[in-house]
Amino acid sequence: MPSNQVFSHVTAAVLLGLPLPLAVECDARVHVTALEGGRAPRRSGVAGYSTTGHPPVRQVRGLRVLAPADAWCSLAGRLQHDDLVAAGDRLVGLPSPLASFDEIDRAIARHGNRAGAANLRRARADLRANSYSRPETLARLALLRAGLPEAEPNGVIELRSGRRTRGDLVFRTYKVLVEYDGEHHRLDLGQWTTDVTRLNDLAADGWLVIRATKRMALADLVTRAERALRDRGWTR
Structure with missing residues (x-):
C-alpha cells in the first residue's frame, strides 16, 4: 500500500x-483512503476513497x-444514529479512551460537509464518556428516547461497606441501577461469586x-426501568 494511503x-x-x-462489521472488503488528493485505490476486494486533506494517522499493529x-x-x-453513537461512545469510553472530545470536534470540522456531516453533529450531541459497551449505549439511548431521566454510564458508587463499584447505567438520584449480565458473568464461577x-x-445500601x-x-428494559424509577419517586 503506498505511503499516502491508510x-x-x-x-x-x-x-x-x-x-x-x-x-457492517462483516463487510469483507478492505477500506482504504488515499490522502492529499491521491487516487482512490480501485481493485477487487477494496473499497477505495480519497481526500484532499491530511488527517492524523495512527499505527495499529x-x-x-x-x-x-x-x-x-x-x-x-x-x-x-444509535450505531454511530455507540461507536463514538467507545472513543471516550472505558477501559481507556481512544480520543478526547476536543479531538472528536476537530475531526468533525475536518470532515466538513462530506457525506454524513449532519449525522455526525447529531451523534456528537449524544456522546457520553465512560460507556463500556455497545449494549449500554443502545440501552441509554432507548431510555432517553422514552422520556426517562438520563442515566450515568458506569458511574462510581460508594458503598457503606467501604467498597467502591461502578454501575452500568446509574440513576443516582433515585438509587436505580441497570446492569448488563454478559455470558462471562454466568460461566465464570469467580466472576459470578463477585457479582x-x-x-x-448494593441491595443493602x-x-x-x-x-x-x-x-x-x-x-x-424501558418498562422495567420506568416502573423502578416511579417506585422511587420519579415523575415526568
Whole structure:
C-alpha cells in the first residue's frame, strides 16, 4: 500500500475496536483512503476513497490507520444514529479512551460537509464518556428516547461497606441501577461469586438493580426501568 494511503471506514473501525452492527462489521472488503488528493485505490476486494486533506494517522499493529476520531467520522454515511453513537461512545469510553472530545470536534470540522456531516453533529450531541459497551449505549439511548431521566454510564458508587463499584447505567438520584449480565458473568464461577457479593452490597445500601441480558428487548428494559424509577419517586 503506498505511503499516502491508510486504512479507513469499516476496516479502521475494526482495527481500532470500535463496536459496529454485525452486518457492517462483516463487510469483507478492505477500506482504504488515499490522502492529499491521491487516487482512490480501485481493485477487487477494496473499497477505495480519497481526500484532499491530511488527517492524523495512527499505527495499529504496524498498520497505518486513520486516527480514532477521524475513523469514526468516516462511518457517518454508513451507520444509523444509535450505531454511530455507540461507536463514538467507545472513543471516550472505558477501559481507556481512544480520543478526547476536543479531538472528536476537530475531526468533525475536518470532515466538513462530506457525506454524513449532519449525522455526525447529531451523534456528537449524544456522546457520553465512560460507556463500556455497545449494549449500554443502545440501552441509554432507548431510555432517553422514552422520556426517562438520563442515566450515568458506569458511574462510581460508594458503598457503606467501604467498597467502591461502578454501575452500568446509574440513576443516582433515585438509587436505580441497570446492569448488563454478559455470558462471562454466568460461566465464570469467580466472576459470578463477585457479582453476587456486589449485588448484595448494593441491595443493602438501598439500590434497586435491574439486570439485563442481550436477549432482553429494549422495550422490556424501558418498562422495567420506568416502573423502578416511579417506585422511587420519579415523575415526568
